[in-house]
Every structure is written in structure tokens, then in C-alpha cells.
Amino acid sequence: MPAERGCRAGIVVTGTEVLSAIISDRNGPWLSQRLREAGIDLIQILIVGDRPEDMREALEAQARAGADLIVTSGGLGPTADDLTAEVVAGFAGREMVLDEGLEERIWKILEPLRVRWPQLDEDAIRQSNRKQAVVPVGATVLEPVGTAPGLVVPPADGTEGPTVVVLPGPPRELQPMWETAVKTDAFRSATVHATEYRTGVLRLFGIPESEIAATLRVLEADGVPLDRLEVTTCLRRGEIEVATRYEPDAESAYERLVAGVSVRHADTLFSVDGGTIDDQVAELLLAGPTTVATGESCTGGLLVARLTERPGASAYVLGGVVAYANEAKTDLLGVPEELIAAHGAVSTEVAVALAEGAVERFGSDLAVGVTGVAGPGGGTPEKPVGLICLCVLAADGRRLVRSATLPGDRGTIRDRAATVGMHMLRRLLLGESDGPDAAPVEAAPGTLDGPRTSA
Amino acid sequence: MPAERGCRAGIVVTGTEVLSAIISDRNGPWLSQRLREAGIDLIQILIVGDRPEDMREALEAQARAGADLIVTSGGLGPTADDLTAEVVAGFAGREMVLDEGLEERIWKILEPLRVRWPQLDEDAIRQSNRKQAVVPVGATVLEPVGTAPGLVVPPADGTEGPTVVVLPGPPRELQPMWETAVKTDAFRSATVHATEYRTGVLRLFGIPESEIAATLRVLEADGVPLDRLEVTTCLRRGEIEVATRYEPDAESAYERLVAGVSVRHADTLFSVDGGTIDDQVAELLLAGPTTVATGESCTGGLLVARLTERPGASAYVLGGVVAYANEAKTDLLGVPEELIAAHGAVSTEVAVALAEGAVERFGSDLAVGVTGVAGPGGGTPEKPVGLICLCVLAADGRRLVRSATLPGDRGTIRDRAATVGMHMLRRLLLGESDGPDAAPVEAAPGTLDGPRTSA
Numbered sequence: 001m002p003a004e005r006g007c008r009a010g011i012v013v014t015g016t017e018v019l020s021a022i023i024s025d026r027n028g029p030w031l032s033q034r035l036r037e038a039g040i041d042l043i044q045i046l047i048v049g050d051r052p053e054d055m056r057e058a059l060e061a062q063a064r065a066g067a068d069l070i071v072t073s074g075g076l077g078p079t080a081d082d083l084t085a086e087v088v089a090g091f092a093g094r095e096m097v098l099d100e101g102l103e104e105r106i107w108k109i110l111e112p113l114r115v116r117w118p119q120l121d122e123d124a125i126r127q128s129n130r131k132q133a134v135v136p137v138g139a140t141v142l143e144p145v146g147t148a149p150g151l152v153v154p155p156a157d158g159t160e161g162p163t164v165v166v167l168p169g170p171p172r173e174l175q176p177m178w179e180t181a182v183k184t185d186a187f188r189s190a191t192v193h194a195t196e197y198r199t200g201v202l203r204l205f206g207i208p209e210s211e212i213a214a215t216l217r218v219l220e221a222d223g224v225p226l227d228r229l230e231v232t233t234c235l236r237r238g239e240i241e242v243a244t245r246y247e248p249d250a251e252s253a254y255e256r257l258v259a260g261v262s263v264r265h266a267d268t269l270f271s272v273d274g275g276t277i278d279d280q281v282a283e284l285l286l287a288g289p290t291t292v293a294t295g296e297s298c299t300g301g302l303l304v305a306r307l308t309e310r311p312g313a314s315a316y317v318l319g320g321v322v323a324y325a326n327e328a329k330t331d332l333l334g335v336p337e338e339l340i341a342a343h344g345a346v347s348t349e350v351a352v353a354l355a356e357g358a359v360e361r362f363g364s365d366l367a368v369g370v371t372g373v374a375g376p377g378g379g380t381p382e383k384p385v386g387l388i389c390l391c392v393l394a395a396d397g398r399r400l401v402r403s404a405t406l407p408g409d410r411g412t413i414r415d416r417a418a419t420v421g422m423h424m425l426r427r428l429l430l431g432e433s434d435g436p437d438a439a440p441v442e443a444a445p446g447t448l449d450g451p452r453t454s455a
Numbered sequence: 456m457p458a459e460r461g462c463r464a465g466i467v468v469t470g471t472e473v474l475s476a477i478i479s480d481r482n483g484p485w486l487s488q489r490l491r492e493a494g495i496d497l498i499q500i501l502i503v504g505d506r507p508e509d510m511r512e513a514l515e516a517q518a519r520a521g522a523d524l525i526v527t528s529g530g531l532g533p534t535a536d537d538l539t540a541e542v543v544a545g546f547a548g549r550e551m552v553l554d555e556g557l558e559e560r561i562w563k564i565l566e567p568l569r570v571r572w573p574q575l576d577e578d579a580i581r582q583s584n585r586k587q588a589v590v591p592v593g594a595t596v597l598e599p600v601g602t603a604p605g606l607v608v609p610p611a612d613g614t615e616g617p618t619v620v621v622l623p624g625p626p627r628e629l630q631p632m633w634e635t636a637v638k639t640d641a642f643r644s645a646t647v648h649a650t651e652y653r654t655g656v657l658r659l660f661g662i663p664e665s666e667i668a669a670t671l672r673v674l675e676a677d678g679v680p681l682d683r684l685e686v687t688t689c690l691r692r693g694e695i696e697v698a699t700r701y702e703p704d705a706e707s708a709y710e711r712l713v714a715g716v717s718v719r720h721a722d723t724l725f726s727v728d729g730g731t732i733d734d735q736v737a738e739l740l741l742a743g744p745t746t747v748a749t750g751e752s753c754t755g756g757l758l759v760a761r762l763t764e765r766p767g768a769s770a771y772v773l774g775g776v777v778a779y780a781n782e783a784k785t786d787l788l789g790v791p792e793e794l795i796a797a798h799g800a801v802s803t804e805v806a807v808a809l810a811e812g813a814v815e816r817f818g819s820d821l822a823v824g825v826t827g828v829a830g831p832g833g834g835t836p837e838k839p840v841g842l843i844c845l846c847v848l849a850a851d852g853r854r855l856v857r858s859a860t861l862p863g864d865r866g867t868i869r870d871r872a873a874t875v876g877m878h879m880l881r882r883l884l885l886g887e888s889d890g891p892d893a894a895p896v897e898a899a900p901g902t903l904d905g906p907r908t909s910a
Contacts, residue, residue: 019497021484022689022698028502029476042474043509045502047483054498054520061516065509234472243477294777300763301756304777308755311831311865319783321776322749322759328774328817332787362783376766410766 007040007194009069010062010162014084015169016049018074026171027073034178035071036245039194043067050075052083059091059164067162069190074169076148078128085151088164089136093156096134102141102149103133109147140186145173152186163190195247200254201274202242204265205423209235211265212242219260228253238406238416239277270426277422278306284429285316292425293362294320295333295354297345298372298388303418318362323354333357346371348389348401348440355393366428368392368421374410388417389440392424398433400424401440462495462524462649465517465617469529469539470624471504481626482528489633490526491700494649498522505530507538514546514619522617524645529624531603533583540606543619544591548611551589557596557604558588564602595641600628607641618645650702655709656729657697659720660878664690666720667697674715683708693861693871694732725881732877733761739884740771747880748817749775750788750809752800753827753843758873773817778809788812801826803844803856803895810848821883823847823876829865843872844895847879853888855879856895 011031017023028045035042043065048054055075062070075084089096106129132148135141138157142150148168155161165181167174181187204212212233220226228250232243242261246254262269270277285292294304304320307313321332326345329335335353343349354369372388379385389403402424406416434441466486472478483500490497498520503509510530517525530539544551561584569580587603590596593612597605603623610616620636622629636642659667667688675681683705687698697716701709717724725732740747749759759775762768776787781800784790790808798804809824827843834840844858857879861871889896 017687017689019487019500020491020687020698021487022687022696023691024484029479032474032476036475043503044513045474047500047502048498057520058499065512232472232475232477234478236478241477243475293783296756299760300768300772301751301758301760301775301777303756304779305754305756305760308777308779309866313755314779317755317779319777319779319787320756321787322756322763322774324759324763324769324772324774325817328748331818332774332776332816361787362780363786411764 007068007191008043008066009035009040009071010043010065010067011035011045012055012058012062012070012072013045013047014050014055014058014072014074015047019047019049027167027169027174030171030175031071031073031178036197037199038182038191039197040069040191041195050081050083052087055084055087056091059088063162068193069165069187070162071165071167073167073174076132076150076166076168078132078147082131084166085135088151088153088166089139092136092153092161092164093159094136094138094153097137098130098134099141100133102135103130106132106144106147106149109144140184142167142177142180142184145176146170148173150177150181152181152184154186154190163187197245198248198251198254200244200246200258201271202244202258202261202269203271203274203276204240204242204261204268205238205270205277205419207240207265207268209233209240212240212261215261215264218264219257222260224256224260225250225253226257229257231257238419270423277419277426278309281307281422281425281429282310282313282316284426286312288365288429289316290366290429291316291318291362291364292366292368293318293358293364294421295358295367295369296320296322297324297329297350297354297370298374299370299414299418299421300324300374302414303368303370303421306418306422318364321358321361329354329357333361344383346373346383346387346389348391348403351389351391351403352393352399352401355391355399359393359395364395366392366394366425368425370417370421372413372417374413374417376410386413388413388420390417390421390424392421392428394428394433398428400428400432400434401438403440462646463498463521464490464495464524464526465498465520465522466490466500467510467513467517467525467527468500468502469505469510469513469527470502473529474502474504482622482624482629485626485630486526486528486633491652492654493637493646494652495524495646496650505536505538507542510539510542511546514543518617523648524620524642525617526620526622528622528629531587531605531621531623533587533602537586539621540590543606543608543621544594547591547608547616547619548614549591549593549608552592553585553589554596555588557590558585561587561599561602561604564599595639597622597632597635597639600631601625603628605632605636607636607639609641609645618642652700653703653706653709654701655699655713656726657699657713657716657724658726658729658731659695659697659716659723660693660725660732660874662695662720662723664688664695667695667716670716670719673719674712677715679711679715680705680708681712684712686712693874725878732874732881733764736762736877736880736884737765737768737771739881741767743820743884744771745821745884746771746773746817746819747821747823748773748813748819749876750813750822750824751775751777752779752784752805752809752825753829754825754869754872754876755779757869758823758825758876761873761877773819776813776816784809784812788816799838801828801838801842801844803846803858806844806846806858807848807854807856810846810854814848814850819850821847821849821880823880825872825876827868827872829868829872831865841868843868843875845872845876845879847876847883849883849888853883855883855887855889856893858895 018025046058048058075082140152151166153164230245301322323329334357351369355367358367369391375385386406391401393399473480503513530537595607606621608619685700756777762772778784789812806824810822813822824846830840841861846856848854
């Protein structure tokens with residue numbers, strides 16, 4: 001548990017477009033994580049429109065809730081409805097004044113714009129520029145990343161209240177400016193009581209969330225001081241994430257938690273350092289070096305898109321064939337027509353043939369074949385919506401073949417099928433493979449190894 | 456502008472996992488849109504952790520801000536930290552009582568679970584079950600979609616204050632339950648002053664946001680009563696979305712806005728009914744009927760994944776080849792090695808050859824070829840990061856060829872390149888095509904037709 005007092009913060013996201021859900025807020029979650037890392041307890045995230053009275057009320061609400069620090073995003077643009085700086089100045093009890101040096105620096109930033117669009121009205125630009133250079137007296141100015149400066153605004157001298165960090169709305173401006181803000185003296189004095197925390201993340205695949213809850217109860221009964229750890233468990237894209245925050249002197253408690261989960265869930269725990277399945281597969285492929293290709297049906301390219309997501313993916317991804325039509329399976333990946341006729345396009349046999357075709361056509365070391373019923377139509381009693389069949393195959397013949405029935409809608413089934421493919425790739429890369437004559441494994445929903453019961 | 460008073464609402468999203476950004480909030484934005492459609496003005500969205508005092512303070516803050524209605528999500532589970540119903544009862548000044556009929560109905564819902572896991576402790580389940588059936592006196596119960604009931608809780612008789620709609624956290628439970636909630640008498644009396652609104656959405660592609668602002672100024676100067684319209688403009692995945700909300704008697708003002716935008720931006724306005732580019736391409740392909748395939752390099756499968764996103768896509772998508780390695784371009788799509796050597800893998804020539812290969816190998820009516828430098832590495836002065844080259848080609852030889860340099864990071868460039876591909880597909884499907892000897896068009900960032908200046 002955090003120290004009795006510590007340092008508390010609130011986040012105020014402004015913008016009618018965010019409140020109306022026309023654009024989604026990326027700043028609240030991002031700032032939440034930064035505060036957490038900085039050992040500052042977040043009380044609430046408040047999203048309000050661009051009206052100054054709503055903004056002022058939001059700041060007052062954070063102060064009432066006991067915030068030592070308030071972080072705002074948005075409302076720093078050059079137009080008349082961008083009022084954050086002024087509202088914050090009023091809240092902190094500080095006058096607004098023109099900072100002439102800042103005005104000149106913003107003018108320089110605008111120069112390329114003026115050269116590119118000479119038809120723009122210079123007076124109008126001057127006016128916008130000046131508006132952005134009017135700041136609360138005594139505030140620390142954070143130099144613009146775009147054209148808007150940020151601010152760190154302590155309460156007026158002789159008064160009490162939270163310090164406000166004022167940041168622009170665009171994430172590409174907000175994020176680097178936050179790094180500048182945390183280094184200012186004003187920020188440091190407002191957060192002097194922040195607690196030092198460490199964090200750890202475990203990831204598991206193929207296990208229901210309730211089993212982790214059961215494990216935590218067992219560990220607690222065994223005397224692991226879980227009250228020293230803030231453990232949060234969540235299901236994300238079919239995987240379980242166990243995120244823990246703790247103070248440095250609870251390190252041994254965290255180690256006991258990790259050891260306990262490792263023993264009880266050895267077969268489903270795949271990451272103890274926070275690395276994702278995508279990180280692990282990329283590292284294993286690079287380390288080989290091993291090349292990979294895909295032969296996809298129901299995932300429609302999601303698996304190869306995911307494999308090529310990270311920079312440098314061309315070192316190990318040769319490509320993929322999305323064979324949506326049956327003719328494409330036959331023409332582009334050599335899946336025999338008779339095989340499809342005999343077993344159906346959604347079958348472990350066809351998944352194997354898709355992987356074989358990909359290895360052969362791309363000349364890759366490994367391939368993943370995946371086929372399934374993504375729905376919402378096309379299900380039958382034997383092959384319901386959500387049935388997926390996968391094969392990961394090495395050029396030397398080692399392979400894993402699995403089928404499972406996934407819950408959820410079309411998008412979820414497609415996404416989860418790609419996740420299953422990533423986990424199967426990891427297992428093959430780590431040396432696991434089915435025996436030469438093994439029958440395909442029929443796995444429980446979201447797992448790779450068949451139904452399991454509670455320990 | 457909305458009526459002077461109307462009906463105002465606040466949203467309270469509870470959950471330490473949401474506040475900590477471990478899971479992202481989907482309910483706030485979803486409820487925001489529903490309230491907007493219902494003519495209810497949203498004051499704020501407040502995200503708080505699972506602590507009852509933070510939750511209570513959040514409800515008080517919404518009441519102070521003038522909410523007639525508060526919608527909460529989360530905290531209705533069977534465990535001890537799920538306290539929303541109790542906190543809301545306290546806020547509304549109502550006692551909590553066991554609803555025995557509800558207890559029995561939840562027990563029936565749990566039956567399949569008990570059959571599936573007979574080792575579960577029946578007493579513990581009974582206790583959880585009962586907790587979920589304890590509700591505020593006088594509240595309207597919303598039947599469970601999962602296992603948790605929702606509630607509509609008016610203020611205690613003889614008192615004033617907002618009515619609280621209490622909904623579960625999982626979106627698949629919250630969304631259908633909202634539809635039930637709006638039909639209850641308690642909801643209707645709380646929102647009796649809601650304004651009737653209409654909404655309209657225009658979409659444009661290949662134009663900077665500032666040009667829409669300029670158009671709005673011109674229309675206002677021409678006497679279009681823009682003060683009767685709430686216009687919100689935003690940039691989303693490289694497209695401009697102009698969303699407007701207005702009261703029914705401002706219909707003619709909205710029609711004048713649409714007419715004005717249609718005249719001034721005829722070449723970039725692609726949707727006046729809110730339909731997305733993906734909707735339009737799917738409809739055009741279905742109407743043909745026309746089949747499509749892709750030959751992708753830098754997008755790594757994102758384009759074919761996007762084309763196969765919607766149910767029924769197998770009627771028009773045959774598949775795609777992701778040819779990430781140059782050998783794959785040659786082996787799987789017949790792109791001549793010499794062509795790659797002469798022009799480089801990122802060139803309009805190779806984009807054309809990728810599309811030609813896809814048409815030929817899949818036997819499709821249309822194909823899109825796309826290649827580019829997604830970065831962050833691999834850029835050169837001649838071919839910088841962000842350069843993309845695309846060709847959409849029909850089997851009969853009609854084609855569009857474009858190149859552009861997109862801003863942003865690797866993920867953005869890959870995503871936007873797929874968007875450009877969708878827009879080029881639409882244009883070819885609508886009959887546009889380059890002349891037989893036309894040179895490839897070098898387009899301005901994010902556009903299809905080269906730089907344009909302000910009107």
C-alpha cells in the first residue's frame with residue numbers, strides 16, 4: 001500500500017471533441033502511466049468540453065479531491081476557444097502577461113508556414129502568436145514542441161493549492177513536453193512527497209482469470225504479504241496480465257509472488273519481465289536467424305500485419321498469402337482441391353496445407369497456417385462460429401497443430417486467432433513440437449492445451 | 456445551440472484498471488454518443504478508481520455540475536470491491552434490500568457454470584449471488600445480460616437530485632442494458648427536458664482541416680446561420696470528419712452547410728450520409744459484383760485485413776499476397792527482378808507490377824499494389840520515410856497510379872497507406888482512371904491529386 005500521504009494528482013482532459021467521443025483520448029491513459037511510474041497517486045481523470053466554466057469547475061474538483069498536482073491537456077491553440085492558460089491563471093490566482101521573448105520564439109517557429117502560404121494574413125498570424133505568448137506571471141514556460149508553449153503553474157505566492165502542469169492536446173506535443181515538465185523546479189517541489197515505486201508485469205496465456213485470483217488467495221494463505229503489493233489482473237486480447245506496483249522494501253514479497261505464479265502456472269506463464277508475445281516472437285526470430293511466412297484464411301492478413309508491425313521486421317518476415325477464396329488456397333498455396341472437398345476449408349488438414357504451401361512458396365524456415373469461421377455467418381453445428389484451426393510448421397517438418405473454439409464477435413475471433421498463432425510460433429521456436437504421428441489437439445477456448453480444471 | 460436548459464448528464468466510469476490505464480475505457484465514449492443522440496448534454500466524463508469515497512465524491516461532483524442524469528459503468532461484480540450499487544443508494548438516500556426474485560433469477564443464470572465446474576464452492580457462489588441481488592429500495596432493476604443487474608435509481612422520495620443509471624463494466628453487457636434503461640419510466644422522467652436533435656456527418660479526403668474552417672467562415676459571411684448548428688471538425692486516420700448536431704427547425708441551415716461544402720469541395724467530399732470509405736468500397740464491390748485482391752509490401756497485410764473486416768467479405772475479396780521480401784515479390788507476384796533493380800522496390804513501377812501480379816494470380820477483377828518506406832529506417836534523400844507508391848488496376852487495364860509522402864510514425868504510415876488504397880479503389884470503382892499514357896501523379900501529403908492552394 002502507498003504511504004499514508006504521498007503525492008496525489010488529477011488529470012483534466014479538455015476538448016469538446018474528446019467529450020463528444022469524436023476523437024478518443026490518448027492523453028489520459030498515457031499521463032496515468034507516467035504518474036504511476038513517478039510514484040504519484042492518480043485520483044481521477046476528468047474529461048470536460050471547451051467551456052471555461054466547466055474547465056474551472058474541473059480544477060476546483062481536483063483541488064477538493066486533494067490533488068497536489070493537476071495535469072491538463074488541450075486548449076492551448078491559437079484560437080479564441082483555447083482558454084486553458086487563462087482559466088488556470090485565474091484558478092492559481094495569477095495575472096496573465098505577455099512574454100515578449102516567447103512571442104518572438106513562436107514567431108520564428110511560424111516562419112516556414114508563412115513562407116509556404118504567403119497568402120495567409122500576417123496580422124491574423126501575429127495576433128494568434130501573441131495570444132499563445134500571454135502566460136500567467138510566475139509560471140514556468142515549457143518551450144513549444146508544436147507552436148503552443150506549456151506551463152507549470154504553482155499557486156500564487158502566499159496561497160495554498162495544487163500546482164498545475166498545462167500541456168497541449170496533440171500527443172506528439174504533449175509527450176515530449178511532459179519529459180521537460182518533470183525536470184522543472186516547480187514540478188519537483190509540488191511532487192516532493194512522491195513515493196518510490198517499482199513495477200512488475202507477468203503475462204499468461206491459456207488460463208482463465210479466476211485461476212490467478214485463486215493463486216493469489218493460496219499465496220496469501222501461505223504467508224506472502226500481498227498487502228504490500230498492489231496487484232491488478234486483467235484480460236487483454238485473450239492473455240492475462242498481472243501488473244504489480246510496490247515500494248522498494250516489498251521487493252521480496254514480489255519475488256515470492258513471481259515464484260508462486262511460476263510454480264503453479266509453469267505451462268501458461270510466458271513472460272515475467274513484461275515483454276509481450278510479439279516482443280518474444282520477434283526476438284526469437286531475430287536470434288535464429290529464422291524467417292517466417294503465413295498462409296491465412298480467416299485472419300485475412302492480421303497475422304502477417306502483426307508480424308510486420310515492428311521496425312526491422314523485414315529481417316525475418318518474408319511475407320504471407322491471404323487465401324480467402326478456396327481457389328486462392330489451391331492456386332497460390334497448393335492446397336489440394338480434394339483436401340478441401342474431403343475435410344472442408346476450415347479443418348486442421350487445410351491449416352497444415354496452408355502452412356506447407358507458405359513454407360514452400362516463400363522458402364521460409366517457418367510458416368503459420370490459419371483457417372476458421374470468423375462469423376457472424378457460416379457456422380454449422382460441427383463447425384461453429386469461432387472454430388479456428390492452426391498449424392505452425394518448420395521446413396524440417398517439426399510442427400504444432402491446434403484447433404479451438406473462440407468466443408466473441410468477428411473482430412475478436414480474428415484478433416484472438418492471430419494471438420494463438422503468435423503463441424504457437426513461440427512454442428515451436430522454443431523447441432516444442434508434436435510427435436510425428438500426433439493427432440491435432442482440440443484445445444479449450446483461448447488455450448492451447450485442452451481443457452484444464454482449477455488447481 | 457441547445458435550448459437554454461435542456462437535460463444535462465454526467466458519466467462516471469469506475470475501475471482502478473481503467474484509471475491506471477491497464478485497460479482502456481470504451482464505455483465513456485460509447486455512452487457519450489448515445490447521450491448525444493438522445494438530445495442530452497454531456498457535462499463531463501469522470502474516471503475514478505474502485506474506492507467508495509472517490510465514487511461518492513464523483514457522484515456529488517456531477518450533481519454540483521448540474522447533472523439531471525448520471526450514468527455509471529462498472530463495480531457491479533460479485534466481489535467485495537464492487538460497491539457501486541451501495542454507494543449510489545447512499546447518494547440517492549435509499550436503503551439497500553434483498554430482491555428475492557432477482558436472487559433466484561441470477562441463480563438460474565449461474566446454473567451452467569455450476570454444472571461445468573462442479574468443484575466450485577456452492578456456498579461462495581450463493582453469497583456472491585445474493586450480493587448482486589441486494590438493490591436500493593425503489594430502484595428500477597435492469598435484468599442481467601451477464602450476471603450483474605443494472606439499476607435506474609431516482610433520488611429518494613421528497614428529495615431533489617439526479618437520477619443515476621447504474622450499468623455493468625463489460626461493454627457487451629453495458630450496451631444492451633442501456634437500451635433497456637432508456638425505456639424505463641424512471642429514465643424517461645429524468646430526461647423529460649431532453650432536446651430533440653438531428654445529426655449529420657460529412658467526410659472528406661485529401662484536404663487540410665484549415666480549409667473546412669475557411670469554408671465555414673465563408674458560409675457564415677454568406678448568411679448561413681451557423682449559430683443554429685453545432686459543427687465539430689476533426690482529422691481521423693487522414694480523413695476529415697465534419698459532424699453536426701442541430702435542432703429539427705435548423706434543418707434548412709444544415710442543408711445550406713452541406714450544399715456549401717459540396718460546391719467548394721466537390722473533389723474531396725466523398726460521403727454526405729456518414730458512410731465511411733470502407734462502407735462505400737464494400738457496397739461498390741458488392742454491387743458490381745467485383746472481386747478484389749491485393750499485392751502489398753509496406754502495409755504488410757493491413758489492406759487485405761481491412762477489406763476482410765466486415766461480414767460477407769468473402770463475396771468480393773479473393774485474397775492478397777504480402778510480398779515483404781523482394782524474392783517474394785518476384786516468386787509470388789511475378790514482379791521482374793530487373794524492374795526492382797532498375798527502379799527500386801519502392802517505386803510506382805513496382806506498385807503497378809504488384810497490382811498486375813495480384814490480378815493475374817488471383818484472377819480478380821481489381822487489385823491494389825502498394826509499396827513504400829514505413830520506417831523508421833530505410834529512408835534516403837530520394838525516397839524518404841513515408842514515401843508510398845500505389846496502383847489500383849482493373850483486369851481490363853484501367854488504372855490509377857499515385858505516390859505521396861505521408862507524415863507520422865511507422866504505424867501511422869502503414870495505416871494511412873491502406874486508407875489511400877481504399878480511396879483509390881473507390882475512385883476506380885466509380886469510373887475514374889488515368890489516361891493510357893499518363894505519368895504517375897505525385898500527390899501532396901495525405902491527398903490523391905497533388906498540392907492544392909486555399910480557395
